[in-house]
Amino acid sequence: MVHFTAEEKAAVVSLWARVNVELVGGEVLGRLLVVYPWTQRFFDSFGNLSSESAIMGNPKVKAHGKKVLTSFGNAVKHMDDLKDTFAELSELHCDKLHVDPENFKLLGNMILVVLATHFTKEFTPRVQAAWQKLTTAVANALTHKYH
Amino acid sequence: MVHFSPEEKAAVTSLWGKVNVEEAGGEALGRLLVVYPWTQRFFDNFGNLSSASAIMGNPKVKAHGKKVLTSFGEAIKNMDNLKGTFAKLSELHCDKLHVDPENFRLLGNVLVIILASHFGKEFTPDVQAAWQKLVAGVATALAHKYH
Numbered sequence: 706m707v708h709f710t711a712e713e714k715a716a717v718v719s720l721w722a723r724v725n726v727e728l729v730g731g732e733v734l735g736r737l738l739v740v741y742p743w744t745q746r747f748f749d750s751f752g753n754l755s756s757e758s759a760i761m762g763n764p765k766v767k768a769h770g771k772k773v774l775t776s777f778g779n780a781v782k783h784m785d786d787l788k789d790t791f792a793e794l795s796e797l798h799c800d801k802l803h804v805d806p807e808n809f810k811l812l813g814n815m816i817l818v819v820l821a822t823h824f825t826k827e828f829t830p831r832v833q834a835a836w837q838k839l840t841t842a843v844a845n846a847l848t849h850k851y852h
Numbered sequence: 853m854v855h856f857s858p859e860e861k862a863a864v865t866s867l868w869g870k871v872n873v874e875e876a877g878g879e880a881l882g883r884l885l886v887v888y889p890w891t892q893r894f895f896d897n898f899g900n901l902s903s904a905s906a907i908m909g910n911p912k913v914k915a916h917g918k919k920v921l922t923s924f925g926e927a928i929k930n931m932d933n934l935k936g937t938f939a940k941l942s943e944l945h946c947d948k949l950h951v952d953p954e955n956f957r958l959l960g961n962v963l964v965i966i967l968a969s970h971f972g973k974e975f976t977p978d979v980q981a982a983w984q985k986l987v988a989g990v991a992t993a994l995a996h997k998y999h
Binding site for chain 2: 837
């Protein structure tokens with residue numbers, strides 16, 4: 706089980722409190738679809754994903770991004786118990802959605818990049834390290850029920 | 853061989869033109885050592901790496917970071933021939949330095965984060981996609997001579 710120090714938790718929680726989940730969620734998912742275009746295969750029903758502006762402006766991308774990041778907010782509240790927190794979602798992503806777990810790491814990297822663009826200098830090495838640890842742990846938790 | 857469109861090349865070179873290689877290099881290597889602490893094993897003789905501030909302020913880290921990023925600048929001048937450009941460095945990293953190629957991907961991700969934190973909103977999804985493609989191409993080129 707991943708252990709977060711008090712400082713790591715503080716770094717995560719204090720930044721998270723200032724995140725506009727709706728805005729950032731849409732941006733994170735949008736960037737995933739732009740930067741790693743093969744991920745678009747999971748979102749056939751989303752309509753126009755033909756260019757960067759189409760993707761970033763797509764209302765279904767924004768809505769689903771918000772949903773995904775809201776779920777990530779659960780991780781921030783349960784940093785000591787990520788595997789249980791994501792057990793059901795892990796089963797869903799394996800059994801119903803058939804998502805390769807590598808994509809969880811890619812999404813985690815997108816979260817970091819978006820936080821870096823929003824918080825710039827405030828996204829210090831220590832803050833980055835704490836967030837990298839969290840996104841990696843969430844990716845592992847989401848993979849945990851795969852079979 | 854990786855192919856970059858004119859737009860991708862333009863996105864990379866225009867941002868690179870504004871990068872302070874000395875400063876960004878030190879920051880990239882420093883963040884690698886902070887965020888992925890096991891990478892410190894390659895830098896035993898660098899002195900004090902005991903905390904984030906020690907690492908980020910360490911003059912050997914800054915100097916070596918500048919060297920690494922200057923070499924990255926060569927990639928940008930030779931985006932159509934990354935494998936040829938990095939052939940010798942690839943052999944060096946395999947035969948003499950014994951660096952696991954996974955670390956090239958980690959450094960690439962750190963570089964993307966630094967650009968995101970320096971350029972903020974200017975680091976758009978399209979710009980990120982071009983840079984992500986470049987760092988992946990460089991990582992692959994550096995791994996190419998491994999045996």
